[in-house]
Amino acid sequence: MDNIAGTKSSLSIVTNLSVGFLVLLWLIPTIGLLVSSFRDRDQITESGWWRSFSAVEQTFRIRADTEDVRREGDLYVIEGNIFAADEFTEIEGNQLDTIAGFGGTSRDPQGTEPGETAELSRDRTLTVQENGDYRYSSPEEIDREPSIYFAAQTPPDFSLENYETIMNSDNMDRAFINTLTVTIPATIIPILIAAFAAYALAWMDFKGRGLLIALVVGLLVVPLQLALVPMLTLHNQIGIGQSYIGIWLAHTGFGLPLAIYLLRNYMVGLPRDIIESAKVDGATDFQVFTKIVLPLSFPALASFAIFQFLWTWNDLLVAKVFLPSNSESWVMTVKIADDLLGSRGGDWGILAAAAFISIAVPLIVFFTMQRYLVRGLLAGSVK
Known part of the structure; x- marks a missing residue:
C-alpha cells in the first residue's frame, strides 16, 4: 500500500520525524542562548533559562546602618527595613517587598524563616519580618555595620543591558x-x-x-x-x-x-x-x-x-x-x-549576547548565498 499514488511511505514519515527531531535538538540550545542574552548575571546563576519567565529566588546582602544604633537596657539595637536600605535600592530598584528567608552569615544566608529570631555568635540576635523590617541586637557596642543576608523572589527581568555593554x-x-x-x-x-x-x-x-x-x-x-x-x-x-x-x-x-x-x-x-x-x-x-x-x-x-x-x-x-x-x-x-x-570572570549574559551579535553577519551571508545555491542546483535541470 506504500506505493499507491497520493500516499506517503512509512520511510518518508520516519525521515520527516527524524529531521524534525534534529531541528528541535539544535533549536533548544539556541533558544536558551537567546533567552539568556536578555537576563542579568545573577538570574542566570540562580536558575536555568527555562525558568526565566517565573519568579527566581535570589540571595542579597545589605549592611545595617550604625547611625541608627540605640541603647535598650544592656543591649545595643539597630532597627530598620531591608527594602528601604540605600544599598538594596541601588541594586534592585526597590521592586521587592517580601522576603523568603534570612540569615546573619554568608554560610547560611536564608536559614531562618521570616518572623523568627536567628541566634548569632557572641549572644547577638537578628529578627527579620516578611515585609523587610529587621531588628539587630548585640550586648557589645556596635562599631561595624553588621551584614544581613536574605532571600527574595525576584520577578522575571529582561533587558538589553548585555547588548548595550557589548555595542558600547x-x-x-x-x-x-x-x-x-x-x-x-x-x-x-x-x-x-x-x-x-x-x-x-x-x-x-x-x-x-x-x-x-x-x-x-x-x-x-x-x-x-x-x-x-x-x-x-x-x-x-x-x-x-x-x-x-x-x-x-x-x-x-x-x-x-x-x-x-x-x-x-x-x-x-x-x-x-x-x-x-x-x-x-x-x-x-x-x-x-x-x-x-x-x-x-x-x-x-x-x-x-x-x-x-x-x-x-x-x-x-x-x-x-x-x-x-x-x-x-x-x-x-x-x-x-x-x-x-x-x-568579567565569565559573564554568561555577556557571552550569550555576544554570540548573537557575532552570528548576525554569518546569518545574512548564509541566507543570501542560499538563494544562489538553490538557483544553482536547479540550473539546467529543466529544459
Missing part, C-alpha cells in the same frame, strides 16, 4: 572591521585557488595526478593545532608573521584541502560530453574552466564559501596566533573573549 565597548567597531578584513579575503583566496586545482585534478591528465589527490585527502586529517607553530615559525622567517597577510595565508592553507576535495568530487560528476564537445570545438582548458565548469560548479562553490566564511568569522585560535596581540588588531572573537569576558 571600546573599539568594538574596530573589531568588526578587522573581522571583515580577515574573513572576506580568507574566503575568496582559497576558493579561487581550489577551483583551479580541482579542475586540473578532475579533467586534466598529467603525471602524478593520483598522488596529488591522495595528498589532498591526507591533508584533511592533519590537525589544525599541529600546524600552528610550524606555520607561525615559517611566517616569522619570511617576514609576514602576525599580520593580515599571514592570517589570510593561514586560513587559505587550512581550508584548501577540503575545498579542493569537495570541488574536485563535484567537477568529476559534471557531464563529460559537454566538456569534450567544447574541446572538439577548439576551446582551451581555461575557456572550458571559465565558461562551462565554473557556472556548473556554482552550487559547490557557494556551499564551500558559506562554510569557509562561517569558520573564519567565528575563529578564535588562528586569530590569536597569527594576528598582533594589541587591541587595534583584535577581531570580534578575540575582543569578546579577552576583553569583555576576561574582565
